[in-house]
Amino acid sequence: MTETQKPHSEQEWTRRKVVAVGAGGIAAAGLGGTAYAAGAADRTGATAAGAEVCYRLTSETVEGPYYIDADKLRRDITEDREGIPLLLALNVIDSDTCRPVRNAAVDIWHCDATGVYSGYEKQGSGGGGGGGPAPTGEPPTGEPPTGAPTGTPPGGGHQEPTDDTRYLRGTWRTDRHGQVAFRTVFPGWYRGRCVHIHVKVHVDGEWTDAGYEGGHTCHTGQFFFDEESVLASAAVEPYASNTAERTTLAEDTIYDQSGAQGGLLRLRYDRRHIDRGVHATLTVGVDPEATEDGQGRPPQPSASASASASASVSPSPSASPSPSAAAG
Template identity: 65%
Template sequence: MTMTQEDVRPDGTASRRRVLAAGGAVVAGAGAGGLLATNAVAEAAPAGTADSTSTTGEVCYRLTSESIEGPYYIDADKLRTNVTEGKPGIRLALNIKVIDSETCRPLRNAAVDIWHCDALGVYSGYESTGSGGGSGGGPTGGPTDSPTDTPTGGPGGGGGGGGHQEPTDDTRYLRGTWRTDHQGRVRFQTVLPGWYQGRAVHIHTKVHVGGAWTEGGYEGGHTCHTGQFYFEEEAVLAAAELTPYSTSTVTRVTLTEDMLYDQSGATGGLLTLHYDKRRIGRGVRAFITVGVDPDATHDGDDGGFPGGGSPAPSPSATA
């Protein structure tokens, strides 16, 4: 998809990392010993909210947990913020802020990918691997233990982690890539994902830096973060009462049972959700701040399972 000059301002310069020396830590006197708060200021907003790293009163996040890429990543060929393509489901406004986890500074002009399954557990580009329609849903082919093919190009190149599979069709719903603004923010319009065998409800993401926005899109650079976003159980249970989610016959894995979520809250990718508990069908707003090391490369091969273990056998264990 071609982007107009109005849509994207080309910026071919690589992000410059600013590392704070240990002596630059903030020290607040608290009694005789004082209190050392490295790279932090007091009175921060609650972690995981959209305002938790804004202007004054911000706290630098720890690095957001890395995760595997999974088999269903497709290179950024859909540069857009609205990824719904008419797919049914509860409307979700996904608000992401990307910051340098060490300096708290927002990352401008980073390319952020998201991709996830539809309300019945099917990924676009891989419809033949899942039946959908509430009759089982979700990917069933299952990734191999190692990548079967090298992903083709895209921002920062391809990763692996879970065994990449080549797309089986040309559908591309619920996938998109867009740039962060001067505050490090990007917002996607999508739908609340459903679930499939072996995984809790989640959204995949990648952050690419060091590249250039051109009329043809985003080129070059590297992937500094590969992760997944998760939803609180209360919201998932509420959504499961509504169609099309209620038509799924797949046994759902809860957040505490998920093999990839590390149970660390916002650091592990848990979204902060705003919605009417009695009327979730009206839509959900989700917020998260993603702390990254812009100098690092995380294509999705180094994100492991909590505790260093391996997943239990499942057809879609690493999706």
């Protein structure tokens, strides 16, 4: 089934009851090549770098407050959102055996170019509890933010949706090679978090005519973008109109600074014309026997993130970034 043949894309289901559809190929129109070719290249690179690479578990993180277990079964999650085309190609492998994890259900969700999550439009720019940051009138730079958002539940606890929008959310199954690909747009940012995409991997369920039944969540993580790509995106509309203060990758309290193991994506795009599209690939190492639902896991700031925060704010306890600032 190609991306132009999406009879199910307009139907909403709970993740446990999405209609099973063959994984098929995905067209990468406008981005060049295929999603699976990009994913295979990433997997090959990881293996060539040394056997120990594919044995590393991809970092687990908090689920965040904006997960909705009612996403659409689809690979193109863009809907009407404007932004730089992004093709996200993933290889899901067993970190113990390096074998592909087949027929897993993969959920992804992220904010739009202005920092807004579907289902939570009344919250404004993500994590802000409705208030949002004061506009600066300037495009983002590498300078550290002056504070953190308020209104997010402690520990990143789930918030109930405020509306029925579901753009930039979707669920799809891995093929026999453990590969899955999504078409979306490059995410934006909001105060307190660097640019990121959320992900969950569900295994041991069964794809039937009734949908994906049973199983458990073996991975809850986030994908990250290098600073060069984020700054390049900031020169393109609608990102250039996002006036929220931006947290850099080094300052983020979720990213653990471990590169691909921590969810840092491998990106490919024309450095002069990022607006033409970005290929993002990553091999995701999971433990299929584990249960990692992202509940109750406190953010773990990296040493560099902690140092950046200490250098940019007062040392008083009240000025320290709280876990809620990094939960989105």
